[in-house]
Amino acid sequence: MACTVCFFSNTYQNLLKCRSFGSDSFEKKLLDYKSFYLFELKNLKSIKDCKCTFYKEGDVYIKWTDGFLRNLQSNMKTVEDTFDALIKIYYNYISKSNKDALESIWQFLEYNSLLKEEASPLLANRLLFRARIKKEKLNKDDILEYFHIPFNKRRSVKNQRFSISGQPMLYLSSSVFAVEKEMELDVNKLCIAAFLPHKIIHKKFYQVHNPIYDVIVRVLPVVCAAGSKIDYFNDDVAPNHKTIIPDIKKSILFQILTFPTHKKGTFIEEYVLPQMLTTALLNHKFNGIVFNSTKNYADISNADIQAEYDLNVAFFVNYYVFTKKYDEDLLDSFIYFLPEKRQLLRLIIEKIIESTRQVVHYISRNKSNRQERVESINEKIMDVLCLSGQKGNVYNAPLANAKRYLENLQTAKIKGRNYFDTNEGRLELEFYHRMVDELEQRLKKS
Numbered sequence: 287m288a289c290t291v292c293f294f295s296n297t298y299q300n301l302l303k304c305r306s307f308g309s310d311s312f313e314k315k316l317l318d319y320k321s322f323y324l325f326e327l328k329n330l331k332s333i334k335d336c337k338c339t340f341y342k343e344g345d346v347y348i349k350w351t352d353g354f355l356r357n358l359q360s361n362m363k364t365v366e367d368t369f370d371a372l373i374k375i376y377y378n379y380i381s382k383s384n385k386d387a388l389e390s391i392w393q394f395l396e397y398n399s400l401l402k403e404e405a406s407p408l409l410a411n412r413l414l415f416r417a418r419i420k421k422e423k424l425n426k427d428d429i430l431e432y433f434h435i436p437f438n439k440r441r442s443v444k445n446q447r448f449s450i451s452g453q454p455m456l457y458l459s460s461s462v463f464a465v466e467k468e469m470e471l472d473v474n475k476l477c478i479a480a481f482l483p484h485k486i487i488h489k490k491f492y493q494v495h496n497p498i499y500d501v502i503v504r505v506l507p508v509v510c511a512a513g514s515k516i517d518y519f520n521d522d523v524a525p526n527h528k529t530i531i532p533d534i535k536k537s538i539l540f541q542i543l544t545f546p547t548h549k550k551g552t553f554i555e556e557y558v559l560p561q562m563l564t565t566a567l568l569n570h571k572f573n574g575i576v577f578n579s580t581k582n583y584a585d586i587s588n589a590d591i592q593a594e595y596d597l598n599v600a601f602f603v604n605y606y607v608f609t610k611k612y613d614e615d616l617l618d619s620f621i622y623f624l625p626e627k628r629q630l631l632r633l634i635i636e637k638i639i640e641s642t643r644q645v646v647h648y649i650s651r652n653k654s655n656r657q658e659r660v661e662s663i664n665e666k667i668m669d670v671l672c673l674s675g676q677k678g679n680v681y682n683a684p685l686a687n688a689k690r691y692l693e694n695l696q697t698a699k700i701k702g703r704n705y706f707d708t709n710e711g712r713l714e715l716e717f718y719h720r721m722v723d724e725l726e727q728r729l730k731k732s
């Protein structure tokens with residue numbers, strides 16, 4: 287049996303969800319998942335007794351998670367009710383009508399105050415990537431090729447988790463690695479462009495996430511390491527025993543919305559609830575959704591726990607002028623970077639070299655190793671941050687996000703190889719270099 291920390295990880299929850307794949311309908315899978323979840327939750331053990339290494343975070347951490355576990359186990363009714371409410375909404379959709387189901391998801395979100403789960407615009411204020419499959423007819427030097435599907439081709443917009451067939455949406459990912467996962471293709475088969483949102487301060491994003499795991503794994507260890515004497519039963523610091531009810535509801539909502547697809551048909555059962563959420567958000571004037579990828583990232587290791595390489599941002603697209611093929615205001619809200627010709631060539635050459643097992647040292651901006659390359663970008667970021675500060679902090683958020691991102695992945699490995707030595711990592715470094723150069727130019731001109 288798992289401990290509290292292991293149980294709330296997405297990997298563990300995905301295992302529980304996949305155990306329901308024997309059932310032949312999504313409503314049964316949800317019921318199975320609910321019973322596995324409740325059974326495991328009742329029997330969770332302290333991190334002191336688990337094989338994982340979280341006990342090393344220290345006594346304050348252990349005491350906090352133990353308090354949390356006891357509190358969790360005395361709130362089983364909330365867990366059960368949340369599952370039942372979501373299962374009922376899905377059941378309404380398939381057995382009654384769209385309208386009924388939409389009203390009920392709306393009520394569920396409002397009643398539980400879950401529509402207030404607004405993400406900070408800063409979360410999406412980072413370099414994001416989008417890929418197209420390399421094909422001869424792709425005009426890779428045209429940014430519109432990487433933008434949303436044009437309105438006059440909406441017939442080719444397929445169902446996606448948070449978007450409805452026929453309604454274009456722009457999906458961007460926080461790393462080249464995530465783009466590869468989403469496309470299920472190697473980076474060599476893709477053309478990749480990068481987008482930096484720069485007019486998003488007034489945009490509203492909804493964050494679909496696992497708040498419990500974020501707190502236990504991403505926040506608490508840092509707080510404990512800083513020597514804070516936090517106590518789960520102290521009301522002054524959140525999360526605490528009083529915030530557990532909304533946290534558990536958000537966490538279950540996240541798990542159900544990211545339920546992996548088992549068999550994809552014309553109608554995808556697992557997408558019903560996420561798409562209903564999208565409709566509710568559109569009605570509430572949100573501009574997009576930020577969510578963690580549902581793909582398997584087991585081949586990445588040693589990344590800092592804070593590293594956000596698996597974020598997806600879905601931007602809602604507005605269709606308001608019949609004569610326009612694209613949402614031009616949305617495009618205008620990005621600074622974008624097309625693939626560079628030498629980059630594409632380099633990837634091809636590297637592939638040939640690798641296949642003949644020769645060793646080659648990639649020289650990036652006169653720096654010969656990964657460590658130096660990352661450090662050189664970070665030094666440059668510090669300079670440009672300073673410049674940005676003098677000009678009224680215009681680009682502080684993307685620069686600070688970039689610095690943190692690169693640092694958090696510096697020790698990461700993909701299948702044993704250093705992250706920034708892989709084709710994916712190198713491509714990212716190249717884009718980050720270009721982003722910092724571009725922001726510097728803009729600041730100097732302003």
Ligand SMILES: [Zn+2]
Nearest residue numbers: 289292336338
């Ligand atoms: Zn554990």
